[in-house]
Amino acid sequence: MSITLHHYQPTYGLFNLLILRNIKNQLSCYPFRINKNGRLIVTTTRISHLHSNALLYNSTKFKDVKTINPNSKDEEAKKKLIDIQFYRRLPTFHIKPLPTFNNLTIEEKLSLKKIRFPEEIESLIATTCPPGLLTEIYEVLKNIHDKYLLNKTTQKENQVYNAAWWKLRDYLFGSIKMYHNSTNTPVFVNIGDYVKFSDINKIYPMLLQSNILSNEKWYSLITVSPMLNSRILKPEQVTSLLKVKYILQRAYLKILHEEIESKTPKIIYENKNKLPKLGLKDSGSNTLFDIKNPADWFYKTRKMKRKIIMHLGPTNSGKTYNALQKLKKSNRGYYAGPLRLLAREVYERFQKEGIRCNLLTGEEIINDLDSMGNQAGLTSGTVEMVPLTQEFDIVVLDEIQMMGDPDRGWAWTNAVLGCNSKELHLCGEKSVLPLIRKIAAITGDELIINEYARLGELRVETSPIPNGLRSLQKGDCLVAFSKKKIIDLKLKIEQETTFKVAVIYGSLPPETRIQQANLFNEGRYDVLVASDAIGMGLNLAINRVIFTTDSKFNGEEMVLLTTSNIKQIGGRAGRFKSHEEGPSVGYVTATSKSVLENVRSGINAKTEYLNKAYVWPPDQLASKMIKLYPPNISLSFFLNDISLQIEKNATKIFALSDLRNRLEAISLFEHVSGLTFQEKMILSNAPVKSLPAVQRAYVNFCKTIANKQTKNIFSYQQDLEPSLLEAKFSKKENIGLDKYENIHSILSLFFWLGNRWPNYFVDPESATDLKHLCELIIFDKLDSLTKNPYLKKNAIYGSFFSKSFVGNNKNRSGRTKN
CATH class of the missing domain: 3.40.50.300 (P-loop containing nucleotide triphosphate hydrolases)
Incomplete structure (x- = not known):
């Protein structure tokens, strides 16, 4: 038998890694340390396994080799075991002169850590994956393995991180196979895939197509991500390796939080008796209430x-x-x-x-x-x-x-x-x-x-509008579901008719929406183009609602509007004004026959009853709940476990609020040291939009709270760019409308946090002045638009939307539309 031995350069008092290659070219590794007498101490769970692999040896450097069995219950036997000296000589034995782990070949490192792809997968990706990209993937996988799997404090914790590691490999291999099996229907990725990261099955196409995002976009994503710890200062410094690191680390953490931690509370807790008791005592009495029943929370x-x-x-x-x-x-x-x-x-x-x-x-x-x-x-x-x-x-x-x-x-x-x-x-x-x-x-x-x-009548017209935009009348409202489409319609209507057009959509500041609504209600603007943001909250003098589509993008795919959506939006037509004016009549139609058919079906459909009410633990109660868990438990795990417990409620009518968006927000601050649990719970409810610029500012706000600093809005100039908040920029088309929508979102977030931490976020008067300036510029830009500022941003994933739309192009009876 021929054996080659490798190990770390040994360090006194610390555990080192001993790596053994046997005759079958298989690698095994064992921890060892050097004691005060210079003796090599090897820790293993089975002595027989130790002997069979010829780990005990006699060398010129280590005269006495001793073994420890940590699982032995017999303390006396343990002492005797330690006293035994082995002088075993092996027939043929080769020792390399103490190389460090970094001296191993990349193949040895990858095989050792089970990072290297199987031959079947490597042969699949040989035709699509550049060699340089494959090397970067291997390097990032090795870094993830080292960061999350090595030196975990408990065996149970290690099981959780290992489970996420193998799940990541499964997703990656599955994504590679899916990509190569879908040659007839190519897999598209879009900006949303990188920002929201909602579909891990696209991980391989995301690695291949990462160049669809500009370096500026990547810079925004990478700098806002606390898991990367990146110190890049300019978009030009974004490298291919950083992109790979962002994608794979984000995938690993998503799997860890959403798929492993949420389903493995018994792995975390070694002793079943240490599981959280599903009850808390009212501080004013001895009454127990059940955490599983949200009614008992109050x-x-x-x-x-x-x-x-x-x-x-x-x-x-x-x-x-x-x-x-x-x-x-x-x-x-x-x-x-x-x-x-x-x-x-x-x-x-x-x-x-x-x-x-x-x-x-x-x-x-x-x-x-x-x-x-x-x-x-x-x-x-x-x-x-x-x-x-x-x-x-x-x-x-x-x-x-x-x-x-x-x-x-x-x-x-x-x-x-x-x-x-x-x-x-x-x-x-x-x-x-x-x-x-x-x-x-x-x-x-x-x-x-x-x-x-209903106070008045709602009529669905028998046919769609006949002559396109030229058929529009004063008081009409066209409904669309993307900013690009809404701005497109505004520009076309103003070019083809004499009408002045107001617009309302979700990312507009509330003050701007009110302003646009007032211009329409007062008759100064003739036609309104809006999203489903008109479905509630605004009093609008709409005579006729015109649906341009019956589908919308839900963040992952195109889906049909629900009957509730259609009734809520269509019902805005013919808004009741006063008893003196009598009942009003509202009209509903569409731009095409197929859309009108589905709208009519939705308006006339029977009521769809709700079967679930979503809940969230109040901050004070959550602070009590967390005390039932082991110390240093992550907020993500805590929330996932509460979700599982609520599902066990006998009534089955409650569920914890959807954790996907919250976990995305939590991932931004969970690694910021200095935040208390209660502060984290409050921050998890912050109105953070999935926009890199807003998320980057949010992380900086969180650091202010963690460091207990006092700052005003001008302390965040790099995030806010207040120099852009001057009236002269309202006419400049090279600075887009979305830039000012982002700035307004950051200002709103500053106010939201300032109401909860007034000692940290001060001088709201200055922030209010900037907010008013921002709203003024947004209004001016909307009023003077000559071209669509969102065309360029949507072009790179237009094919994705069209593909998704075709796939879902069915009416409510299941038939494909004409």
């Missing part, structure tokens, strides 16, 4: 006998109006709207009517104080800001069907379960009724149901 509210009064009806039925009449007469009340602009609309309406009212949103707080400094009893705000510890007479929750939204629904459900109010008025669609009945049965609240009919 134990103080459960002591109340509340009335839940439902106001159900379609759009334009007066349900919110009736609830607000009740609110006006109360001494202590809160209106909770779905959007900041709707909260401000109610606030301004109350102020005009002489009713004292505060404003409370994530970005804005206005306290209405009397001459004695007493705050008004009524507040208008967003649903996320409802103070669940405060007592009210009446709370109005608008658009209650939103509790079924996987992303934001938690705010409505938490308010329904936790509001300390004598009366809870819920306004929204009838689709939520069965769900509220079940919740009321759990909480023991009295349930009263009021149903409303």
Whole structure:
């Protein structure tokens, strides 16, 4: 038998790695250390295994070799074992002169760490993967292995990281096979794949097609990513290796957090008795409440006998109006709207009517104080800001069907379960009724149901608009679902007709949306082009809604509009104005026959009832929950485990808010040292858009909190670029509209954080001035557009959208459209 031995240069007192190659060319590795007497101590779990691999040897440097069996329960036997000296000589034995691990060949390193691709996979990628890229992939895989799998403190922790490692390999191999098996239908990637990272199955095409993103985009992605620790200062410094590192590390962490940690709590906890107890004690009593049951989270509210009064009806039925009449007469009340602009609309309406009212949103707080400094009893705000510890007479929750939204629904459900109010008025669609009945049965609240009919008629026209844009009339609203399409339509209408066009879409600042809506309502603009952002929150004088499509991109693929989407958007036509003017008539049509057919089907469809209410643990409760877990547990694991426990609830009507977007936000700050658990919970709810510039600013904001620093908005000049906030730039087409939308998002985030950490984010007056300047420039740019600023940005993945659209080009009966 011939054996060649390699090991690290030994260091006294530290564990080193001994690597052994046997006659079959297989590698084995064992940890060893040098004791005070210069003796080589090898640690292994099986002595027989140690002997069979000829690990014990007699050399000129180490005269005495001793073994330790850490699994032995017999302490005396252990001592005797240590005292035994082995003087075993092997027949043929070759020792290389203490090379370091780095002296091994790349093949030896890759084989040792199980990084090298199987021959089958290497032969597959030989025709598509450049050799340089393959070398970079191997190097990054080795770095991931070293960073996440070596030197883990416990065996259980190591199992989790190993599971994620093998899962990454499976995804990578599967992606390679899928790519080579899809020659007839090429796999497209787009900007969203790199930013949101929603489909790991595209990992190999993403590696191959990374050049579809400019160096500026890559610079934004890499610098905002805390996992890379990159210190590049310019886009020119972005290398191919950094791109590979971003893609593979992001994939590994996504697998670790979303697929492994969320499903392996028993791996983390070695002893079943150490698993979290599914109950906490009310600090004011000895009552236990069940973490699995979100209704028990709000134990103080459960002591109340509340009335839940439902106001159900379609759009334009007066349900919110009736609830607000009740609110006006109360001494202590809160209106909770779905959007900041709707909260401000109610606030301004109350102020005009002489009713004292505060404003409370994530970005804005206005306290209405009397001459004695007493705050008004009524507040208008967003649903996320409802103070669940405060007592009210009446709370109005608008658009209650939103509790079924996987992303934001938690705010409505938490308010329904936790509001300390004598009366809870819920306004929204009838689709939520069965769900509220079940919740009321759990909480023991009295349930009263009021149903409303539409104030006016809604007619679906028999045919689409006949002559394209020339058929438009004053008061029309065209509906599209991308910024590019909305701006395209605005420019075409203004070129082909005499109409002036207002636009409304989601990424516009709320103030700009209100401004555009007012211009349309007052008749100064003739036609409106909008996204589904008009579905709730804005009062619009629309005569006719015209659907340009019945599909939209959901972040991953093109999907048909739901019946709820169609009813909500179509119902905006013929908005009721006053009882004196009588009932209004609204019209709904489309630009094509196939779209109109699906819209008609959606408008006339039966109600689709909700079956899930989404929840989120309040910050104070989460701080108690985390104490039941082992120390230093990650926030991602904690949330995944809470999600699993809620799924075990017997009622099956609750689920934790969708973790995908949250985990993306959490990944931005989870590696920032100095943040407390409660701060992390608050930050996980921050309104961070999936835009590199906004995420980069968010990371810097998080570092300010972690370091307990005091800064104003000008401390973030590199993120904000305040020099661009001058009126002269409003006419410059080389600085795009999206640039100012990003700046506005960063400013809004600054206000949101400033309301929660006012000692860290100071001088809101300066930030307000910049915000107003930004809104002015956005309005000027919209008003003076001559070409679409989004054409270039969408061109690189236009083929992806068209491909996805063809794949989903079916109507509600399952037939393919003409």
